[in-house]
Amino acid sequence: MLARAMGAVLLGVDAIPVTVEVDLSNGLPGFTVVGLPDATVQEARDRVRGAIVHSGHEYPMCRITANLAPSDLRKQGAGLDLVLALAILVANGKASTKGLESRLFCGELGLSGDVRPVRGALQAAEAAAAAGLREVVCPADNATEAALAGLPVFGVSTLREALAVVSGREPPPTVADVGALLSAPPQACFDIAQIRDQDRAKRVLEVAATGGHNVLFSGPPGSGKTLLARALPGILPPLSLPEALEVTRIHSAVGLLFQGESLIRTRPFRAPHHGVSAAGMVGGGSSWTRPGEVTLAHRGVLMMDEFPEFPRSVLEALRQPLEDGVVTITRARQTTTYPARFMLVAAMNPCPCGHRGTERPCRCPPRTLEIYRQRVSGPLLDRIDIHVSVGRVDASELLTEVDGSRSAEVRRRVEAGRAAGAERRRPWNATCNAEIPARWLLRVCALDEGSGAVLTRAANRYRLSARSVHRVLRVARTIADLDGREHVSREDVLEAITYRLAEREERS
Numbered sequence: 001m002l003a004r005a006m007g008a009v010l011l012g013v014d015a016i017p018v019t020v021e022v023d024l025s026n027g028l029p030g031f032t033v034v035g036l037p038d039a040t041v042q043e044a045r046d047r048v049r050g051a052i053v054h055s056g057h058e059y060p061m062c063r064i065t066a067n068l069a070p071s072d073l074r075k076q077g078a079g080l081d082l083v084l085a086l087a088i089l090v091a092n093g094k095a096s097t098k099g100l101e102s103r104l105f106c107g108e109l110g111l112s113g114d115v116r117p118v119r120g121a122l123q124a125a126e127a128a129a130a131a132g133l134r135e136v137v138c139p140a141d142n143a144t145e146a147a148l149a150g151l152p153v154f155g156v157s158t159l160r161e162a163l164a165v166v167s168g169r170e171p172p173p174t175v176a177d178v179g180a181l182l183s184a185p186p187q188a189c190f191d192i193a194q195i196r197d198q199d200r201a202k203r204v205l206e207v208a209a210t211g212g213h214n215v216l217f218s219g220p221p222g223s224g225k226t227l228l229a230r231a232l233p234g235i236l237p238p239l240s241l242p243e244a245l246e247v248t249r250i251h252s253a254v255g256l257l258f259q260g261e262s263l264i265r266t267r268p269f270r271a272p273h274h275g276v277s278a279a280g281m282v283g284g285g286s287s288w289t290r291p292g293e294v295t296l297a298h299r300g301v302l303m304m305d306e307f308p309e310f311p312r313s314v315l316e317a318l319r320q321p322l323e324d325g326v327v328t329i330t331r332a333r334q335t336t337t338y339p340a341r342f343m344l345v346a347a348m349n350p351c352p353c354g355h356r357g358t359e360r361p362c363r364c365p366p367r368t369l370e371i372y373r374q375r376v377s378g379p380l381l382d383r384i385d386i387h388v389s390v391g392r393v394d395a396s397e398l399l400t401e402v403d404g405s406r407s408a409e410v411r412r413r414v415e416a417g418r419a420a421g422a423e424r425r426r427p428w429n430a431t432c433n434a435e436i437p438a439r440w441l442l443r444v445c446a447l448d449e450g451s452g453a454v455l456t457r458a459a460n461r462y463r464l465s466a467r468s469v470h471r472v473l474r475v476a477r478t479i480a481d482l483d484g485r486e487h488v489s490r491e492d493v494l495e496a497i498t499y500r501l502a503e504r505e506e507r508s
Contacts, residue, residue, distance in 0.1 A: 003091035005100040006133060007083035008124040009075050012336040013253040013291060015123035017104070017131045019069040020080065022087035027063035033084075035068030038076040038288075047078070048085045050111030055159045060092045074333065076288055079118040082107035082137070085159055086166055099166030104128035107139045113159040117141040119255045122248060125149035135173070137165055143174040144262035145252065148245060181263040189234030189266075193406040195227050197393045202228075204388045204499065206410055209235045210417035211478030212432030213471075214322065214344040214383065216307070219390030221354045225347035228390070229303045232345060233269045234407035236301075237415045243299045243431070246339060250298055254291055268300030268342075274309040282317045282327050282340075289329050289336045294321045297342040307346040308375035315380055318344070322383040325435070341435070344384065348376070358392060385434070385471045386499040417482035433474045433481070441470055445477040451490040458497045472496045 003022045008015040031045040052059050066084055068075050083105035090097055106124045108116040118124075121142035126149045128136050136153045138146050143155030152173035156162040165171070192202060201217065205228055208215045217225040239247060247264045251257050257264070272281065272293045279285060283292035294302060304310060321327050321340035328337045352372050356362040364372070381387075418432060424444055430436050436444055447455065459469050473488075475496035480488045 001091045001093070003087040003097055003100065005083045005087045005090075006104045006128070006131070007080045008104060008106055008120075008127045009073070009077060009079060010120045010123065010253055011073070011334070012289060012338060013120075013123070013250050013295070015120050015127040016073060017127050018073075018075065018080065020083050020087050021067040021069070022084065022091050023065045023067075024060055024088075024091045025063045025065070029061045029063065031064045031066070033066045033068065035066075035071045036074050037068060038074060040078055041068070041075045041080055044078065044081045044084055044109075047081050047109045047111060048088065051081070051085055051109040051113045051159050052089065054111060055113035055163075057089060057094060057163075058092075060088065064088060074288070077119065078108035078116075079106045079120070079124070081109035082115060082159070082162060085109060086162060089163055090166065095163060095167045099168065102134040103137055104131075104133050104135075105137045105162070106142075107137075107156070107162070109159060115139045115156050115158055115162060120249075120253045121146040122148055122245070122252050125151055125153065126249075137162055141259070145248070145257070147174045148248070148263060181265070189407065190227065190230045191407045192228075192231040192235060192410055195224050195231060198224050198228065198390060201388055201390050202405075202410075204386055205232060206235065206414060207475065207478055207482060207499075208232070208343065208345075208386055209410075209414045210432070210482045211385075211474060212343055212434035213385035213475060213478065214434075215346070215386045215388065216381070216384045217345070217347045217388055217390050218350055219347075220358050220392055221349060223390045223392050225390055226303075226305055229271075229301070229305070229345040229347060230269070231407065232301050232343070233267045235410040235414055236267050236343075237411065237418060239265060239267060239299060240431075247299050250291060250295055250339070254296070256296070268297050269303065270297040270300070271303040271305065274304075274306050274311075276310070276314060278311070278313045278317045281314045282321065283329050283336075283338055289331065289334070291338050292327070294318070294327060294340040294342060295338040298339045300342055302342045302344050304344065304346045307348040308372055312375065312377075315376060319380060319383065322380075346384065350389075357389075382465055382467050385475055387501075388499060413482065416484075417478065420481040420484065421477070433478045436474065436477075438470050441473050445473040445488050447473075447488055447493070448490075451476075451488060451493045454490055454493050455497070458501075462501060464500070468500060472500050475499060 001024050005020050007018045007020050009018050049059055106118055108118050110116055117139045121138050122145050125136045125146040129149050129151050136146050136151050140155035140157045143153050147153040154165050155174050219225055244263055270293050281292050282294055325341040326337055327340045350356040351362055351364045351369050353364050428437055476488050476492040479492040479495055
């Protein structure tokens with residue numbers, strides 16, 4: 001007898017529907033899986049056998065052939081266990097084939113018949129909706145996550161429960177309460193008020209959060225560069241529902257959702273060690289590609305402390321995601337594109353010893369200093385919107401009570417600044433000024449004669465590249481939005497230029 005059901009496998013951070021066909025025929029007992037399965041899918045034969053037997057059903061002693069279509073797509077992961085077991089049981093007459101129609105099944109099986117959670121349940125449900133299916137059957141631990149796709153979801157804990165659903169004895173479907181998920185209190189972040197002094201750096205952080213700009217902090221050790229970066233997620237606006245779904249899809253695909261978590265509400269903050277590889281940073285792999293840190297930081301913050309200590313290959317690999325907001329990884333059998341729209345916050349010392357420009361003497365030889373600076377290339381620095389020098393904090397400041405704007409207050413100003421330009425950015429579906437296409441910048445950042453002349457003189461004097469000029473325009477537009485001005489003024493352009501030239505002053 002032949003049974004046909006629908007499953008799904010992950011390809012990158014997306015799910016691809018897979019048609020599972022199971023045929024029971026006469027011949028020597030055996031279980032063959034065809035359709036380009038990987039080792040994990042091949043091992044499903046033993047998990048399925050044990051789950052069927054320990055669920056109280058007879059395992060068919062005949063030739064079992066399972067075909068996974070499309071046959072040219074590499075199938076990986078344990079998410080096909082449940083659909084394979086159900087198709088075998090239906091083909092063996094334990095339930096009607098109608099119970100498999102218009103449904104997508106995903107789940108990993110234990111030998112006892114338990115249905116275990118899988119990666120990418122949300123993507124599987126989205127794939128089911130795109131394929132015109134009406135319902136999803138998945139592990140109970142993934143039910144709320146899968147229900148975010150909008151389809152009725154039946155969460156099951158055992159193979160017996162899944163067979164009961166196929167037989168028509170369905171439990172009530174799970175429906176996601178999106179409002180309750182969105183209203184859940186966000187995770188506590190480091191408060192910017194805990195950072196003493198550094199008013200200019202805090203102003204830069206507020207501008208960067210409003211416009212989604214990349215920032216490079218340069219200063220001696222202990223000046224607060226790392227704390228400034230860790231305070232950034234707390235002043236960013238909360239994730240909107242579309243953004244939260246994007247982030248959830250990514251973290252679900254790599255198995256980073258916490259137990260019981262169905263929708264990520266806080267912006268990601270990733271801080272990889274400077275020993276990370278290029279594949280770990282931008283994604284990759286030999287047999288199958290995995291998202292890297294830049295994708296895990298999508299819609300959030302990527303913190304790179306000790307910026308020049310990262311391998312040159314890692315730093316140069318950042319060029320495409322910083323410019324395009326995506327990472328494209330090509331292998332012999334597949335090309336995968338991952339989202340990578342993040343804010344980069346980098347921190348570095350002014351020299352290897354860290355004392356250049358401070359009251360303590362710098363003992364770095366000129367050649368050592370030159371090598372240290374050359375570790376970060378000009379084209380990469382060109383893609384960082386704001387460069388700012390951070391000085392040491394006086395000891396007297398550390399012994400005083402906290403006095404300054406807290407993250408909640410700064411966040412309100414950031415949200416107001418983003419809202420001020422929302423209508424202006426709507427044609428390009430941009431959430432912040434950093435995402436405005438370069439070709440439309442002059443329409444959004446119209447300059448009067450005075451501000452245009454200032455920018456022209458600065459570009460000619462400091463030989464700014466076209467990319468640098470565009471980034472100055474974006475930052476100036478953000479400053480105007482943050483201060484409640486409809487038009488970009490001369491003062492906005494001057495402030496944006498000073499942020500751009502800080503790195504040149506540090507190097508002089």
